[in-house]
Amino acid sequence: MICIECTYPDLQNLYSKFKSNYIKLTLCPRCGKVADKYIEYDNVLLFIDILLLKPQAYRHLAYNVAESELLKDSITSINYTNLSQDGSTTISDLTKSFNRYKNLIRFMTMTILFEVYLIWAYEEKNKAHSLALTYILQKKVHQQYCFFILKQLVDQFLFCTSVYILYKKWFNWDKKVNKNINSAFQLSYHLLVLLLTIFISSSIKTFPIIMLIWPYDKTSISATLTKVAGLLNTTEALRINASSSYPFTLSIVILSALFQFICSRLILGLGIAYTSKTIHFKDILIDEFWEFSDLRNLYDRIIEYIQS
Known part of the structure; x- marks a missing residue:
């Protein structure tokens, strides 16, 4: 994940979720701003900012959304340690790849x-x-x-x-x-x-x-x-x-x-x-x-x- 304001690249997550379903957005350690404000934005507002060529909107979609989609499959995570021992077949690999990039x-x-x-x-x-x-x-x-x-x-x-x-x-x-x-x-x-x-x-x-x-x-x-x-x-x-x-x-x-x-x-x-x-x-x-x-x-x- 990156900060869409200053492009700081080493964020572990963009928000923290507590037991009461309260969500706290992550602050960037470099610039001190909210790392990705578009998490709380409606898609219509995001679409308008894309049309206006807002850098933050493009970074949100290209970096943070892309990474979020990849990390939905646990095999892509840095913490996954069983990659070399995965005995899946070619068909199942293709199915997983399609599901990973389906959006x-x-x-x-x-x-x-x-x-x-x-x-x-x-x-x-x-x-x-x-x-x-x-x-x-x-x-x-x-x-x-x-x-x-x-x-x-x-x-x-x-x-x-x-x-x-x-x-x-x-x-x-x-x-x-x-x-x-x-x-x-x-x-x-x-x-x-x-x-x-x-x-x-x-x-x-x-x-x-x-x-x-x-x-x-x-x-x-x-x-x-x-x-x-x-x-x-x-x-x-x-x-x-x-x-x-x-x-x-x-x-x-x-x-x-x-x-x-x-x-x-x-x-x-x-x-x-x-x-x-x-x-x-x-x-x-x-x-x-x-x-x-x-x-x-x-x-x-x-x-x-x-x-x-």
Whole structure:
């Protein structure tokens, strides 16, 4: 557990519970403030503070909630001593792992499904499509849905993997030891913190789902602005939870976004070329190159839209 005010890392617990069900919040030994005030907050207030990019709210969710979820399974505790003698089977291990991370899996699934719906709706309303998307949008509805789910999964995997590798290489991200969690789950803990930070901050991209209720003409501009807002939000969230500088964090986010942009198109392009008898991978690459070269025109359209 950490203090969400000063990030003091060595707290054993966030509150003490007495026999009369009276709860006393833990005070941070470094700054003297309540270590985590959000224990007593309603989820609505926490949600509002997340929208306002309050550092304390992000630290509460990414660190303290993540650790609390892990420690619900006694095997993750530093006091657990029978780890090497655990005779569980592979199936039971998978079941325990799923139960351990079920809240994160549920949150990630909801976020991905919302983004799938948004991307699908944007592409259907767009008048111009790339060669690959033109091919996909001619397929049956369930095939289109599977494609956009696969695309979103690939995008998220590439982005999160890139962010983690860069933070590990340049910032020694997984070298900070949590004293409440045993060594076998230190990597899981750091991955959980990073994934929560990215998904919570990027969930702002799902808000334009409300805009789909009304007719909206400039969908490509709206989608681009939403992506930019999501990346900026992720930059701020990573800066807060990793205590890294703005230039460093922004560099990692931009590099990860570029890695995601290029590799995602290569992977999905290969998949489409493999399943299609009429479209070649070379044609998809050429089409994607011209689409990438048109980004300047899109930038001009965004500026024109903002000024109008």
